[in-house]
Amino acid sequence: MDVEQLEKKAIEMRKATWEMIYRAKSGHTGSDLSCTDILVALYYKVLNQTPETFKNEDRDRYIQSKGHAVEILLNILADRGYFPKEDLLTYSQFKSPYIGHPNNHIKGIEMNTGSLGHGLALSVGIAKAAKMDDKDYHTYVLMGDGEQAEGSVWEAAMAAGSFKLDNLTAIIDHNGLQITGKTKDVMNSEPLKAKYEAFGWNVVEIDGNDMSQLVDVFDLKPVQNKPTLILADTVKGCGVSFAENKAEWHHKVPTEEQYKEALDVFDKELEERK
Amino acid sequence: MSEEKARKVGEVICEQLVDAGKKDSDIVVLTSDSRGSGSLVPFAKELPKQIVEVGIAEQDLVTISAGLAHSGKRPFAVSPAAFLTMRSIEQVKVDVSYSNTNVKLLGISGGNSYSVLGSTHHSLQDLAITRAIPNLEVYMPCDQYQTVGLFKYLVKSDKPAYIRIGKKALNNCYSNPEEAFVKPGKANVLRNGKDVALVAMGETVPEALKAADLLEKQGIKATVVDLVSLKPLDTELLSKISNEFSDIYTIEEHSIYNGIGSAVAEVVATSGSAKLHILGFPDAPAIAGTQDEVFSYYGLDGAGIAKNVEKSIS
Ligand SMILES: Cc1ncc(C[n+]2csc(CCOP(=O)(O)OP(=O)(O)O)c2C)c(N)n1
Numbered sequence: 001m002d003v004e005q006l007e008k009k010a011i012e013m014r015k016a017t018w019e020m021i022y023r024a025k026s027g028h029t030g031s032d033l034s035c036t037d038i039l040v041a042l043y044y045k046v047l048n049q050t051p052e053t054f055k056n057e058d059r060d061r062y063i064q065s066k067g068h069a070v071e072i073l074l075n076i077l078a079d080r081g082y083f084p085k086e087d088l089l090t091y092s093q094f095k096s097p098y099i100g101h102p103n104n105h106i107k108g109i110e111m112n113t114g115s116l117g118h119g120l121a122l123s124v125g126i127a128k129a130a131k132m133d134d135k136d137y138h139t140y141v142l143m144g145d146g147e148q149a150e151g152s153v154w155e156a157a158m159a160a161g162s163f164k165l166d167n168l169t170a171i172i173d174h175n176g177l178q179i180t181g182k183t184k185d186v187m188n189s190e191p192l193k194a195k196y197e198a199f200g201w202n203v204v205e206i207d208g209n210d211m212s213q214l215v216d217v218f219d220l221k222p223v224q225n226k227p228t229l230i231l232a233d234t235v236k237g238c239g240v241s242f243a244e245n246k247a248e249w250h251h252k253v254p255t256e257e258q259y260k261e262a263l264d265v266f267d268k269e270l271e272e273r274k
Numbered sequence: 275m276s277e278e279k280a281r282k283v284g285e286v287i288c289e290q291l292v293d294a295g296k297k298d299s300d301i302v303v304l305t306s307d308s309r310g311s312g313s314l315v316p317f318a319k320e321l322p323k324q325i326v327e328v329g330i331a332e333q334d335l336v337t338i339s340a341g342l343a344h345s346g347k348r349p350f351a352v353s354p355a356a357f358l359t360m361r362s363i364e365q366v367k368v369d370v371s372y373s374n375t376n377v378k379l380l381g382i383s384g385g386n387s388y389s390v391l392g393s394t395h396h397s398l399q400d401l402a403i404t405r406a407i408p409n410l411e412v413y414m415p416c417d418q419y420q421t422v423g424l425f426k427y428l429v430k431s432d433k434p435a436y437i438r439i440g441k442k443a444l445n446n447c448y449s450n451p452e453e454a455f456v457k458p459g460k461a462n463v464l465r466n467g468k469d470v471a472l473v474a475m476g477e478t479v480p481e482a483l484k485a486a487d488l489l490e491k492q493g494i495k496a497t498v499v500d501l502v503s504l505k506p507l508d509t510e511l512l513s514k515i516s517n518e519f520s521d522i523y524t525i526e527e528h529s530i531y532n533g534i535g536s537a538v539a540e541v542v543a544t545s546g547s548a549k550l551h552i553l554g555f556p557d558a559p560a561i562a563g564t565q566d567e568v569f570s571y572y573g574l575d576g577a578g579i580a581k582n583v584e585k586s587i588s
Contacts, residue, residue, distance in 0.1 A: 026390065067394070092390045094563040094571075100391040114394030115357065116330055146307060149329030179307050180327065186307055187329020 010040045014239045015266040016075040022259045024092040030237040030249035032072040035173045041214040051082045065119020066144040067101040082108035117150030127168040146178030148189035161200025164225040175236035196229045208232025280443040281418040284313035290425035306335045312352040336362040339377045340369035355381025355397035384438035385527035393559040402532030404436045411435040412504040414476030419448040423455025459506030467495030471519045475501040478525040484576025516546020530554040
């Protein structure tokens with residue numbers, strides 16, 4: 001897919017996620033919309049992985065450490081053919097495996113996440129295994145910026161640097177918000193760039209809602225002996241104007257009116273791109 | 275039982291903490307991006323100097339609390355029960371229990387109350403681990419009155435404690451705080467019946483009462499015991515009922531291992547003759563569903579408990 005097609009796909013996935021959350025009356029709306037473009041770039045362009053190759057030892061790995069943004073991940077996996085789209089109609093319902101956090105009973109999901117601060121260490125283990133076995137696969141992990149307050153993140157960051165894991169790329173969904181408010185007010189984790197660099201990482205800053213910048217950054221050759229951090233500046237709630245940059249949209253469910261308003265916008269945008 | 279409407283325990287706790295915090299500036303609340311889910315926004319508004327936000331860092335939440343307590347504060351550390359009792363458990367064991375700091379650990383959205391968010395967010399092993407830690411009282415209030423009574427005690431007490439609460443509004447099992455919470459280690463007999471004893475705590479107390487109503491219609495008379503505190507445990511009452519009844523049922527929003535059933539079993543095995551039936555969550559991740567659907571699926575609602583009792587009594 002080229003950048004234009006990826007951009008269109010991102011609108012489709014935002015729309016599907018918006019519909020799913022409204023239907024289920026549950027979901028991490030702002031968190032999903034924030035990282036949509038990152039996940040679209042990964043799943044339609046970057047990851048060397050398909051439903052057919054998902055069990056292959058050589059597949060690229062993706063770990064979603066900010067597991068609460070599960071709705072966008074599930075919609076993308078369904079669209080890529082990991083499981084039928086109709087399955088998602090059971091999302092958050094009695095006995096469904098499609099629950100509010102990644103569940104590895106579902107094809108396409110490597111590990112269970114949802115408790116913040118696990119994903120980076122999991123990815124260090126996965127990337128270290130590739131080094132031990134001389135494998136070429138690459139490991140990607142997505143974290144939140146609020147999540148950076150967990151001490152386990154920094155233990156793993158130190159290990160990744162020490163192990164010289166240049167086969168590991170972490171992405172921080174740098175939207176500046178968490179549940180209570182602005183991350184810099186709740187627990188200031190900045191300056192993230194300097195911190196990761198001090199831990200032995202190569203750090204690249206981009207606009208994480210700009211598809212061409214995402215495509216370019218994932219195209220860069222890894223710096224030898226260093227893990228890479230993509231510090232992706234994003235807008236929480238991106239794509240739904242009234243939900244953008246508002247902490248309360250972290251896990252807010254749209255009202256009927258809000259639901260329709262955003263749906264109209266998505267439809268118009270898709271129409272324009274026909 | 276009072277006619278007052280069902281209330282969310284979290285909101286009642288916030289009122290109690292605001293009230294106590296105004297009288298005693300050493301009362302402080304610590305949160306880990308959890309003040310909203312902990313219903314503590316009013317506390318933050320009224321007493322902004324007595325709330326400490328630590329960010330999403332549950333281990334630090336506990337140890338910073340221990341440090342504050344060591345210097346004379348009376349901290350209430352508030353975080354989802356799943357993270358507070360698993361992620362931070364060594365901090366609880368060492369910095370709170372072992373060093374004996376006066377930290378109150380408030381586990382919110384406990385048990386299965388996060389329902390479809392999955393196992394990462396459920397705390398169905400928290401009673402097992404907290405009750406095995408010395409010098410830690412363990413509570414799970416079952417209605418607004420018990421919450422008030424318990425917190426009037428906790429804001430004054432000098433001992434560490436773990437308190438687990440859920441999310442939903444709870445119907446009243448009592449009519450006033452004095453009756454609902456007498457003192458640590460004092461269980462309450464909510465109903466007297468000669469045929470079977472039901473022992474519950476927290477959100478399973480109202481279910482046990484419902485079961486007793488259903489059983490009554492079948493001519494089975496049940497005694498209902500609200501443990502009130504898992505630790506200290508009312509071994510005197512438990513030992514008494516374990517000799518009076520041939521069947522005792524424990525009902526818990528927790529794994530069938532090492533929780534309320536196990537605590538009661540330890541008494542029955544050493545000093546009683548009753549047969550014990552432990553009702554709780556099986557040894558597997560909980561099924562997805564609303565909390566009510568899940569309770570019903572595992573037979574932990576009034577109807578499920580009654581059915582189980584009928585089977586073995588008749
Ligand atoms: C260990 C742990 N603590 C707390 C939570 C509850 N929680 C879920 S999302 C969230 C905020 C996450 O903020 P951030 O990392 O900035 O992600 P965003 O959704 O803003 O992208 C919190 C505190 C959790 N899931 N895991």
